Amino acid sequence: MTTDRPLIYDWDLAQFQALMADWGQPSYRADQIWDDLYQQLWASAEDFSTLPKDLRARLDEHFSFVSLRLSKRLYSSDGQTEKRLHLLHDDQAIETVLMRYDERRTLCISTQAGCAMGCTFCATGQMGFRRNLSSGEIVEQVLVFARLLATEGQAVTNVVLMGMGEPFHNYEASMAALDRLGHAEGFNLGARRFTVSTVGLIPAIQRFTAEQRKEGLAVSLHAAEDDLRASMLPVNARYPIADLIQACREYTRQSGRRITFEWALIQGTNDTPEQAHKLVALLAGMNCHVNLIPLNPTQGFAGDKSSRERVADFRAILLENGISCTVRVRRGIDIQAGCGQLAEHSAPLQP
16 A cells, blocks of 8 residues: 555644745644644544535545554453554555553554664564654654543543654754644643663764753663673674763763663673672763663564562662662463564454
8 A cells, every 4th residue: 555645744833834834824723733633633634624624625635644553452351451563655564553551542653664773582673674764654653542542531631752763863853743743732642651662772872962862861782891782682792781871871970860771681691699799880970760670572583581489589780789679560472463573463353
């Protein structure tokens, strides 16, 4: 499925204002369109009841309102996690996950089809890079689930850019999507409700810092020495740990915000007391939090998740040395919706 019409979610408010002026419409029409898209969550021009019929028809002729085609829907056995496989206009595939917690409704969204980073234990990295998503394709993932939750009297509370792809490898589109979703007159999800996860692309971290972005920042670290990290994350050859940590310290210094480090615990590999103590030394004095993630299984990686005892011992060493640390609650593992498991798991649509 292809279309020559631009995706409406790729446009920002200023572009709608310019278009309305070009079409000879009152300036307030742009605000109405913006509200209809991001407050009312309408998904077709015909729904835009605030607009005259002729303008609705013109919008329908000019824009595409749908880029994501639902191919597969899966629910975890506990009913708390839903994963959707969407096909894009060029038949590339992405996955998006909704996780339900007591008070939160968190979305894990994708920024690329595939990923070029090649992390060995990540299903997305194993499938390779296909293409970047547009800002609108990123935004639409949130709106799809926002509409679902609205029917239940609920709303999206948090969004993490931790799905398929490296957000900082698609920096412009990822940040544009966050700006659109955070717009005060639009979807209005506060910047602190977003978290951007990166494998450690230092120039992008520096840009994120210089632009004084308010979204949370998480860095996939996974090892405290270069040889080990490079064996799991090839990007480490270009951006070694010492340089990465320096960029992270500068981010915390300039932003005044805490940074999160993600650590997938692999049995007998990076879950040793030695690695824990090296991590303590690496992060000493930094305003940070470590998110420990027992490894989630993928077909392309033979390693096992750390035992409960090793996870507990690793965490204890960090806490004893003043490093804030939690073990992530594992969600959706039975439907391959956990951290590092997203890929193009194509199958017929399930009810």
